[in-house]
Every structure is written in C-alpha cells, then in structure tokens.
Amino acid sequence: MNYYLLLYAFYLPATIALTLWVAQTLFRHGRTFLVDIFDGNQELADSVNKLLLMGFYLINIGYATVTLRTTDPIASYQQTVEALSLKLGTIILILGAMHFFNLYVFYKMRHRTQLNEVA
Incomplete structure (x- = not known):
C-alpha cells in the first residue's frame, strides 16, 4: 500500500475545502466592515473584498500545495493519520492567523477612518 x-488523497481535498469555507465566510461577513471603512462606498468595498478573497485563495492553496510533499517515513495507517493531522493542523493554524491578521487590518483601517471623520 502506498500510504503517501x-x-x-485526503490532504488536498480537505485543505481546499477548509480554505473555501473560511474564505467564503470571511468574504460574506467582511463586507460590512469594508463598507463602513470606505464610508458607505459599496462598490469600492465589494471590489476590495473580492481582491482579498482572491489573495486568500492564492496564499492558502499555494501553501497547501507547496507543503504537500513529506519526507517522513510513512509505513502504516497510523503514521498516515498522524502526518495528515500535522499537515491539516498547520493549515488550520495558518487560516486562523490570516483571519486575525485581516481583522487587525480592518480594525486599523476603521480606526483611521473614524479619526479622519473627527478631524
């Protein structure tokens, strides 16, 4: 049996599915923040939101394919599941980090917009 x-076979579809799910969730709910940041300009907010979505896809799916290769010896189902767990866990942590990074950027942009409105 070729455990690699x-x-x-499990890693790529799971990673792509996770990336699509997280990206669509961020896309759907991030629009509200972007409309606020861009002072109600919905067209600009939608454009930026689509660009963020594309970048999110490219970074995460690109990273998943780059890290596909494994050099660890895999000679059993147990080692296969352990390797899969490590790879998926890493992807999930990266998705979470990117999510918080996006929130931070949105926060800073919104804060800047609010300061400009006061001035």
Missing part, C-alpha cells in the same frame, strides 16, 4: 498517496 493515501495522505495526499
């Missing part, structure tokens, strides 16, 4: 192929 089994690992890859």
Whole structure:
C-alpha cells in the first residue's frame, strides 16, 4: 500500500475545502466592515473584498500545495493519520492567523477612518 498517496488523497481535498469555507465566510461577513471603512462606498468595498478573497485563495492553496510533499517515513495507517493531522493542523493554524491578521487590518483601517471623520 502506498500510504503517501493515501495522505495526499485526503490532504488536498480537505485543505481546499477548509480554505473555501473560511474564505467564503470571511468574504460574506467582511463586507460590512469594508463598507463602513470606505464610508458607505459599496462598490469600492465589494471590489476590495473580492481582491482579498482572491489573495486568500492564492496564499492558502499555494501553501497547501507547496507543503504537500513529506519526507517522513510513512509505513502504516497510523503514521498516515498522524502526518495528515500535522499537515491539516498547520493549515488550520495558518487560516486562523490570516483571519486575525485581516481583522487587525480592518480594525486599523476603521480606526483611521473614524479619526479622519473627527478631524
């Protein structure tokens, strides 16, 4: 049995599915923040939101494919599941970090907009 192929068969679809789910959630709910940041300019907010979505896809799916290769010896189902867990866990942590980074950027942009409105 080629356990590497089994690992890859589960890793890529799971990673892509996770990326799509997180990206769509951020896209759907991030629009509200962007409309506020861009002072009600919905067209600009939607444009920026789509660009953020595309960048999110490219970074995460690109990273997933770059990290597909494994050099660890895999000779059992247990080692396959352990390797898969490590790879998926890493992707989930990266998705979470990117989410918080996006929130931070939105916060800073909104804060700047509010300061400009007061001035």
